[in-house]
Amino acid sequence: MDKNILELKNISYSYHSLHGETRALDRITFGVREGEFVAVVGPSGCGKSTLLSIIAGLLPAEEGTILVNNPDGSLRYPRVGYMLQREHLFEWRSIYKNVILGLEINHMLTPDRLEYVNSLLRDYDLEKFKDKRPSELSGGMKQRAALIRTLALQPQLLLLDEPFSALDYQTRLMVSADICHLIRRTGKTVILITHDLSEAVSLADRIIVLSGRPATVKREIPIHLTLQDDSPLAARNAPEFNEYFNQLWEEMKS
Ligand code: ADP
Numbered sequence: 001m002d003k004n005i006l007e008l009k010n011i012s013y014s015y016h017s018l019h020g021e022t023r024a025l026d027r028i029t030f031g032v033r034e035g036e037f038v039a040v041v042g043p044s045g046c047g048k049s050t051l052l053s054i055i056a057g058l059l060p061a062e063e064g065t066i067l068v069n070n071p072d073g074s075l076r077y078p079r080v081g082y083m084l085q086r087e088h089l090f091e092w093r094s095i096y097k098n099v100i101l102g103l104e105i106n107h108m109l110t111p112d113r114l115e116y117v118n119s120l121l122r123d124y125d126l127e128k129f130k131d132k133r134p135s136e137l138s139g140g141m142k143q144r145a146a147l148i149r150t151l152a153l154q155p156q157l158l159l160l161d162e163p164f165s166a167l168d169y170q171t172r173l174m175v176s177a178d179i180c181h182l183i184r185r186t187g188k189t190v191i192l193i194t195h196d197l198s199e200a201v202s203l204a205d206r207i208i209v210l211s212g213r214p215a216t217v218k219r220e221i222p223i224h225l226t227l228q229d230d231s232p233l234a235a236r237n238a239p240e241f242n243e244y245f246n247q248l249w250e251e252m253k254s
């Protein structure tokens with residue numbers, strides 16, 4: 001857990017258009033350790049999604065580098081799984097056909113991968129729903145299906161861009177706790193983007209606080225909660241919870 005598998009060094013990015021330049025990221029530097037759950041918080045429009053797109057390799061950084069240190073010494077970039085705000089399930093496909101979509105597109109429909117998908121459907125209580133259409137499932141079940149579709153490709157690094165923000169508050173509490181519990185069980189390295197401070201404190205091992213646009217790293221706050229059990233809902237009752245929350249709130253205000 002103590003070696004950074006990913007190190008971002010001075011990552012900067014600007015969007016260019018006919019109306020001029022929008023600087024989104026300004027020399028972002030931080031590391032991510034293997035198996036760590038990092039939350040990135042920052043005001044709306046500051047550049048969080050841009051940062052995640054760069055980490056995912058969907059956008060090239062204009063300046064700066066991302067270093068990779070795999071535990072086995074190889075320099076291969078970790079396989080990345082990406083989950084977005086909307087679950088983007090296709091209504092014309094069954095849940096099963098949706099969760100194997102990534103495998104299908106990548107020509108990876110091998111028996112062992114399909115067995116892995118089936119085991120996730122069983123574990124996540126979706127087996128009975130695999131022939132249903134997305135609209136027949138609750139918001140939480142759809143997010144679970146989206147998670148299975150992401151995990152099917154066996155990513156080493158999970159990138160979550162505000163994956164719960166389309167849900168109403170109560171559903172969001174339950175689904176974020178549920179999904180994060182499932183993700184924790186996989187032991188994967190996670191970068192979660194959120195603007196919800198409570199969500200960040202209850203889920204993350206460490207929080208990176210970004211400034212307004214262009215995003216710079218304002219602070220890194222390691223989170224240590226005294227917990228009876230490891231559920232994110234219980235985390236909200238931990239004695240340190242409010243202290244972290246207020247610390248973040250002050251950072252975001254200033
Ligand atoms: P966040 O995810 O923190 O809300 P984004 O990374 O989506 O922020 O966007 C950062 C800034 O860059 C915003 O001001 C946004 O308007 C601008 N931006 C995002 N995408 C584009 C684009 N494709 N072209 C021009 N500007 C963009």
Ligand code: MG
Nearest residue numbers: 048049050161
């Ligand atoms: Mg965004």
